[in-house]
Amino acid sequence: MACEGPVKETALVFYWQPAYLRLMSDKKFFVSRYEKLGWKYRNVNLKQAIRINTMNSKEAEVVKRLQSHGIKLDKIPFLQSGYRVSWSEFSVGATSEYLMGLYSIQEAAAQIPVILFTELTDKTVLDACAAPGGKTVQLADLMQNTGAIIALDTKKQRLTALSNHLERCRVSNTIVYHMDARRSSRLNMKFDKILLDAPCSGNFATDKHWFRKRTINDVKRNAKLQKEILAESAKILKDNGEIVYATCSLEPEENEFNIDWAIKNLNLQIEKIDCYGEKAQTNIFGKQLDSSIENCRRIWPQKTQGFFVCKLIKCECK
Protein backbone atom coordinates (compact mmCIF):
# COMPACT_ATOMS: atom_id res chain seq x y z
CA MET A 1 0.00 0.00 0.00
CA ALA A 2 1.24 3.46 -0.89
CA CYS A 3 0.99 4.81 2.65
CA GLU A 4 3.64 2.32 3.72
CA GLY A 5 6.34 3.77 1.45
CA PRO A 6 8.99 6.38 2.23
CA VAL A 7 6.40 8.37 4.17
CA LYS A 8 6.65 5.98 7.13
CA GLU A 9 10.40 6.32 7.34
CA THR A 10 10.23 10.12 7.33
CA ALA A 11 7.77 10.11 10.24
CA LEU A 12 9.91 7.66 12.23
CA VAL A 13 13.11 9.68 11.81
CA PHE A 14 11.49 12.56 13.67
CA TYR A 15 10.02 10.42 16.42
CA TRP A 16 12.88 10.78 18.94
CA GLN A 17 13.23 14.56 18.52
CA PRO A 18 12.19 17.00 21.29
CA ALA A 19 8.45 17.80 21.10
CA TYR A 20 8.84 21.37 19.77
CA LEU A 21 11.12 20.18 16.97
CA ARG A 22 8.76 17.35 16.18
CA LEU A 23 5.85 19.83 15.80
CA MET A 24 7.86 21.82 13.28
CA SER A 25 8.85 18.61 11.58
CA ASP A 26 5.28 17.33 11.31
CA LYS A 27 4.22 20.61 9.73
CA LYS A 28 7.17 20.48 7.33
CA PHE A 29 6.42 16.86 6.59
CA PHE A 30 2.78 17.54 5.64
CA VAL A 31 3.51 20.80 3.83
CA SER A 32 6.21 19.14 1.72
CA ARG A 33 3.71 16.45 0.76
CA TYR A 34 1.27 19.13 -0.42
CA GLU A 35 4.07 20.64 -2.49
CA LYS A 36 4.71 17.24 -4.07
CA LEU A 37 1.03 17.27 -5.01
CA GLY A 38 1.52 20.67 -6.67
CA TRP A 39 0.03 22.95 -4.00
CA LYS A 40 1.95 25.59 -2.08
CA TYR A 41 0.90 25.91 1.56
CA ARG A 42 -0.67 29.22 2.61
CA ASN A 43 -2.86 30.36 5.46
CA VAL A 44 -6.55 30.76 4.73
CA ASN A 45 -9.27 32.83 6.37
CA LEU A 46 -12.61 31.28 5.67
CA LYS A 47 -15.85 33.25 5.58
CA GLN A 48 -18.89 31.62 7.10
CA ALA A 49 -21.38 30.13 4.65
CA ILE A 50 -25.05 29.26 4.83
CA ARG A 51 -27.35 27.05 2.75
CA ILE A 52 -31.01 27.88 2.28
CA ASN A 53 -33.41 25.03 3.07
CA THR A 54 -35.75 25.31 0.09
CA MET A 55 -38.10 22.66 1.55
CA ASN A 56 -39.09 25.21 4.18
CA SER A 57 -39.16 28.48 2.25
CA LYS A 58 -38.38 30.16 -1.05
CA GLU A 59 -34.69 31.01 -1.41
CA ALA A 60 -35.28 34.61 -2.50
CA GLU A 61 -37.58 35.21 0.47
CA VAL A 62 -35.02 33.93 3.00
CA VAL A 63 -32.27 36.05 1.43
CA LYS A 64 -34.53 39.10 1.60
CA ARG A 65 -35.38 38.46 5.25
CA LEU A 66 -31.71 38.09 6.19
CA GLN A 67 -30.77 41.22 4.26
CA SER A 68 -33.47 43.11 6.15
CA HIS A 69 -31.53 42.27 9.35
CA GLY A 70 -28.45 43.92 7.80
CA ILE A 71 -26.74 40.61 6.97
CA LYS A 72 -24.66 40.86 3.79
CA LEU A 73 -24.73 37.72 1.64
CA ASP A 74 -22.86 36.80 -1.57
CA LYS A 75 -24.14 33.93 -3.69
CA ILE A 76 -21.55 31.15 -4.04
CA PRO A 77 -21.45 30.50 -7.81
CA PHE A 78 -20.63 26.77 -7.69
CA LEU A 79 -23.41 25.85 -5.24
CA GLN A 80 -27.18 25.53 -5.56
CA SER A 81 -28.42 27.50 -2.57
CA GLY A 82 -25.19 28.52 -0.85
CA TYR A 83 -24.21 32.05 0.28
CA ARG A 84 -21.15 33.52 1.94
CA VAL A 85 -21.83 35.77 4.90
CA SER A 86 -19.68 38.76 4.04
CA TRP A 87 -20.92 40.80 7.01
CA SER A 88 -23.23 40.40 9.98
CA GLU A 89 -23.43 42.38 13.21
CA PHE A 90 -24.44 39.23 15.14
CA SER A 91 -24.09 35.47 14.81
CA VAL A 92 -26.13 34.09 11.91
CA GLY A 93 -27.12 31.28 14.26
CA ALA A 94 -29.10 33.77 16.36
CA THR A 95 -31.92 34.74 13.98
CA SER A 96 -35.53 33.58 14.12
CA GLU A 97 -35.08 32.39 10.50
CA TYR A 98 -32.31 30.04 11.68
CA LEU A 99 -34.48 28.69 14.51
CA MET A 100 -37.29 28.11 12.00
CA GLY A 101 -34.95 25.97 9.88
CA LEU A 102 -35.04 28.29 6.88
CA TYR A 103 -31.29 27.91 6.47
CA SER A 104 -28.33 25.95 7.82
CA ILE A 105 -24.82 27.13 8.59
CA GLN A 106 -22.72 24.91 6.36
CA GLU A 107 -19.20 25.43 5.06
CA ALA A 108 -19.07 25.95 1.27
CA ALA A 109 -17.09 22.82 0.31
CA ALA A 110 -19.28 20.74 2.65
CA GLN A 111 -22.27 21.70 0.49
CA ILE A 112 -20.78 19.96 -2.57
CA PRO A 113 -21.09 16.17 -1.89
CA VAL A 114 -24.89 16.00 -1.65
CA ILE A 115 -25.48 17.91 -4.90
CA LEU A 116 -23.52 15.23 -6.79
CA PHE A 117 -26.27 12.60 -6.43
CA THR A 118 -28.59 12.24 -9.38
CA GLU A 119 -32.35 12.35 -8.68
CA LEU A 120 -32.94 11.86 -4.97
CA THR A 121 -36.73 12.14 -4.84
CA ASP A 122 -38.40 9.06 -3.32
CA LYS A 123 -35.08 7.23 -2.96
CA THR A 124 -33.77 5.15 -0.04
CA VAL A 125 -30.62 6.87 1.15
CA LEU A 126 -28.01 5.90 3.74
CA ASP A 127 -26.12 8.72 5.42
CA ALA A 128 -23.41 6.46 6.83
CA CYS A 129 -21.54 8.98 9.04
CA ALA A 130 -24.20 11.58 9.59
CA ALA A 131 -23.63 13.66 12.71
CA PRO A 132 -24.00 16.55 13.34
CA GLY A 133 -26.27 16.40 10.31
CA GLY A 134 -25.50 19.29 7.99
CA LYS A 135 -25.61 16.97 5.00
CA THR A 136 -28.56 14.90 6.29
CA VAL A 137 -30.65 18.08 6.25
CA GLN A 138 -29.32 18.94 2.80
CA LEU A 139 -30.29 15.44 1.57
CA ALA A 140 -33.80 15.84 3.02
CA ASP A 141 -34.00 19.27 1.39
CA LEU A 142 -33.11 17.93 -2.07
CA MET A 143 -35.52 15.02 -1.51
CA GLN A 144 -38.18 17.54 -0.40
CA ASN A 145 -38.78 15.18 2.54
CA THR A 146 -39.77 12.26 0.27
CA GLY A 147 -38.30 8.72 0.35
CA ALA A 148 -36.29 7.72 3.39
CA ILE A 149 -32.94 8.59 4.90
CA ILE A 150 -31.26 6.26 7.38
CA ALA A 151 -28.68 8.28 9.32
CA LEU A 152 -25.94 6.52 11.32
CA ASP A 153 -23.22 7.66 13.65
CA THR A 154 -21.17 6.05 16.40
CA LYS A 155 -21.01 9.08 18.72
CA LYS A 156 -24.09 9.45 20.91
CA GLN A 157 -23.48 13.10 21.77
CA ARG A 158 -23.18 13.97 18.12
CA LEU A 159 -26.45 12.11 17.47
CA THR A 160 -28.18 14.53 19.86
CA ALA A 161 -26.89 17.42 17.76
CA LEU A 162 -28.07 15.59 14.64
CA SER A 163 -31.59 15.04 16.04
CA ASN A 164 -31.84 18.70 17.10
CA HIS A 165 -30.73 19.78 13.65
CA LEU A 166 -33.35 17.55 11.99
CA GLU A 167 -36.08 18.87 14.28
CA ARG A 168 -35.15 22.52 13.77
CA CYS A 169 -35.19 22.08 10.00
CA ARG A 170 -38.47 20.11 10.06
CA VAL A 171 -36.97 17.02 8.43
CA SER A 172 -39.59 14.25 8.41
CA ASN A 173 -38.09 11.47 6.26
CA THR A 174 -35.12 10.42 8.45
CA ILE A 175 -34.55 7.62 10.94
CA VAL A 176 -31.48 7.95 13.16
CA TYR A 177 -29.53 4.94 14.44
CA HIS A 178 -26.65 4.77 16.88
CA MET A 179 -24.70 2.34 14.72
CA ASP A 180 -21.24 1.72 13.37
CA ALA A 181 -21.31 2.05 9.57
CA ARG A 182 -18.99 -0.98 9.39
CA ARG A 183 -21.97 -3.04 10.58
CA SER A 184 -24.64 -1.40 8.41
CA SER A 185 -25.57 -4.65 6.61
CA ARG A 186 -27.33 -5.48 9.93
CA LEU A 187 -30.02 -3.03 8.78
CA ASN A 188 -31.05 -5.68 6.22
CA MET A 189 -31.69 -3.02 3.62
CA LYS A 190 -30.40 -2.11 0.16
CA PHE A 191 -29.85 1.52 -0.69
CA ASP A 192 -30.21 3.57 -3.89
CA LYS A 193 -27.73 6.16 -2.64
CA ILE A 194 -25.10 6.22 0.09
CA LEU A 195 -23.43 9.34 1.40
CA LEU A 196 -20.09 8.44 2.96
CA ASP A 197 -18.89 11.65 4.54
CA ALA A 198 -16.08 9.76 6.15
CA PRO A 199 -14.50 10.33 9.56
CA CYS A 200 -11.12 11.77 8.58
CA SER A 201 -8.01 13.62 9.73
CA GLY A 202 -9.47 17.02 8.80
CA ASN A 203 -7.28 19.87 7.59
CA PHE A 204 -5.50 22.96 8.87
CA ALA A 205 -7.99 25.41 7.32
CA THR A 206 -10.68 24.59 9.89
CA ASP A 207 -8.39 23.80 12.83
CA LYS A 208 -5.51 26.15 13.66
CA HIS A 209 -3.85 23.47 15.83
CA TRP A 210 -4.08 20.85 13.10
CA PHE A 211 -0.34 20.49 12.45
CA ARG A 212 0.29 20.13 16.19
CA LYS A 213 -2.28 17.38 16.58
CA ARG A 214 -1.89 15.20 13.52
CA THR A 215 0.65 12.59 12.60
CA ILE A 216 0.93 10.25 9.65
CA ASN A 217 -0.24 7.44 11.97
CA ASP A 218 -3.60 9.21 12.45
CA VAL A 219 -3.89 9.44 8.70
CA LYS A 220 -3.20 5.72 8.29
CA ARG A 221 -5.66 4.79 11.05
CA ASN A 222 -8.40 6.87 9.43
CA ALA A 223 -7.61 5.48 5.98
CA LYS A 224 -8.14 1.95 7.33
CA LEU A 225 -11.47 2.86 8.95
CA GLN A 226 -12.61 4.58 5.74
CA LYS A 227 -11.81 1.46 3.69
CA GLU A 228 -13.83 -0.70 6.10
CA ILE A 229 -16.83 1.64 5.82
CA LEU A 230 -16.45 1.76 2.03
CA ALA A 231 -16.42 -2.06 1.86
CA GLU A 232 -19.57 -2.37 3.99
CA SER A 233 -21.31 0.39 1.99
CA ALA A 234 -20.56 -1.37 -1.30
CA LYS A 235 -22.29 -4.52 0.07
CA ILE A 236 -25.58 -2.77 0.82
CA LEU A 237 -25.72 -0.59 -2.30
CA LYS A 238 -28.17 -1.61 -5.05
CA ASP A 239 -26.80 -2.35 -8.53
CA ASN A 240 -26.26 0.96 -10.35
CA GLY A 241 -26.64 2.69 -6.98
CA GLU A 242 -24.43 5.67 -6.11
CA ILE A 243 -21.96 6.31 -3.30
CA VAL A 244 -20.69 9.83 -2.82
CA TYR A 245 -17.44 9.59 -0.88
CA ALA A 246 -16.09 12.75 0.75
CA THR A 247 -13.46 13.76 3.28
CA CYS A 248 -12.17 17.08 4.53
CA SER A 249 -8.66 15.59 4.61
CA LEU A 250 -5.87 16.65 2.24
CA GLU A 251 -3.98 13.40 2.67
CA PRO A 252 -3.90 11.03 -0.35
CA GLU A 253 -4.11 7.91 1.87
CA GLU A 254 -7.65 8.97 2.83
CA ASN A 255 -8.59 10.03 -0.66
CA GLU A 256 -7.01 8.96 -3.97
CA PHE A 257 -5.32 5.84 -2.54
CA ASN A 258 -8.52 4.67 -0.85
CA ILE A 259 -10.60 5.19 -3.97
CA ASP A 260 -7.99 3.42 -6.12
CA TRP A 261 -8.30 0.49 -3.69
CA ALA A 262 -12.13 0.66 -3.74
CA ILE A 263 -12.46 0.46 -7.53
CA LYS A 264 -10.00 -2.44 -7.65
CA ASN A 265 -11.69 -4.44 -4.87
CA LEU A 266 -15.34 -3.47 -4.42
CA ASN A 267 -17.02 -3.69 -7.84
CA LEU A 268 -17.35 0.09 -8.00
CA GLN A 269 -16.57 2.52 -10.80
CA ILE A 270 -15.86 6.23 -10.62
CA GLU A 271 -18.40 8.43 -12.36
CA LYS A 272 -17.44 11.77 -13.90
CA ILE A 273 -18.58 14.72 -11.85
CA ASP A 274 -18.76 18.36 -12.70
CA CYS A 275 -18.08 20.43 -9.61
CA TYR A 276 -15.75 22.94 -8.00
CA GLY A 277 -12.21 21.64 -7.42
CA GLU A 278 -9.38 20.25 -9.47
CA LYS A 279 -8.93 16.84 -11.07
CA ALA A 280 -7.28 14.40 -8.69
CA GLN A 281 -3.85 13.18 -9.76
CA THR A 282 -3.19 9.64 -10.94
CA ASN A 283 0.47 9.43 -9.96
CA ILE A 284 1.10 10.27 -6.32
CA PHE A 285 4.38 9.88 -4.41
CA GLY A 286 5.60 7.57 -7.20
CA LYS A 287 2.54 5.31 -7.08
CA GLN A 288 0.59 4.93 -10.33
CA LEU A 289 -3.18 4.91 -9.73
CA ASP A 290 -6.07 3.97 -12.01
CA SER A 291 -6.57 6.63 -14.72
CA SER A 292 -10.23 7.13 -13.70
CA ILE A 293 -9.05 8.65 -10.39
CA GLU A 294 -8.77 11.92 -12.32
CA ASN A 295 -12.58 12.05 -12.15
CA CYS A 296 -12.37 12.64 -8.40
CA ARG A 297 -12.11 16.25 -7.23
CA ARG A 298 -9.51 17.61 -4.84
CA ILE A 299 -10.24 21.01 -3.30
CA TRP A 300 -7.27 22.88 -1.83
CA PRO A 301 -8.09 25.41 0.91
CA GLN A 302 -8.56 28.88 -0.48
CA LYS A 303 -12.14 30.01 -1.02
CA THR A 304 -13.29 26.97 0.96
CA GLN A 305 -11.73 24.52 3.39
CA GLY A 306 -9.82 21.55 1.98
CA PHE A 307 -11.96 18.72 0.62
CA PHE A 308 -11.97 15.62 -1.54
CA VAL A 309 -15.04 14.22 -3.24
CA CYS A 310 -15.97 11.54 -5.75
CA LYS A 311 -18.95 9.57 -6.98
CA LEU A 312 -18.88 5.77 -7.24
CA ILE A 313 -21.38 3.57 -9.07
CA LYS A 314 -21.93 -0.10 -8.32
CA CYS A 315 -21.49 -2.15 -11.48
CA GLU A 316 -23.97 -4.89 -12.37
CA CYS A 317 -21.12 -6.95 -13.79
CA LYS A 318 -20.31 -9.32 -10.87
Ligand SMILES: C[S@@+](CC[C@H](N)C(=O)[O-])C[C@H]1O[C@@H](n2cnc3c(N)ncnc32)[C@H](O)[C@@H]1O
Ligand atom coordinates in the same frame (compact mmCIF):
# COMPACT_ATOMS: atom_id res chain seq x y z
C1 LIG B 1 -17.06 14.17 8.85
S1 LIG B 1 -18.08 13.80 10.19
C2 LIG B 1 -19.67 13.76 9.43
C3 LIG B 1 -20.27 15.12 9.21
C4 LIG B 1 -21.72 15.05 8.78
N1 LIG B 1 -21.87 14.23 7.60
C5 LIG B 1 -22.30 16.41 8.52
O1 LIG B 1 -22.40 16.82 7.36
O2 LIG B 1 -22.68 17.07 9.48
C6 LIG B 1 -17.77 12.11 10.41
C7 LIG B 1 -18.68 11.43 11.43
O3 LIG B 1 -18.40 10.03 11.39
C8 LIG B 1 -18.66 9.51 12.66
N2 LIG B 1 -18.05 8.17 12.72
C9 LIG B 1 -16.79 7.82 13.07
N3 LIG B 1 -16.62 6.49 12.93
C10 LIG B 1 -17.81 6.01 12.48
C11 LIG B 1 -18.28 4.71 12.15
N4 LIG B 1 -17.49 3.63 12.24
N5 LIG B 1 -19.55 4.56 11.73
C12 LIG B 1 -20.39 5.64 11.64
N6 LIG B 1 -19.99 6.90 11.94
C13 LIG B 1 -18.74 7.06 12.36
C14 LIG B 1 -18.09 10.56 13.60
O4 LIG B 1 -18.66 10.44 14.89
C15 LIG B 1 -18.46 11.85 12.88
O5 LIG B 1 -19.67 12.35 13.39
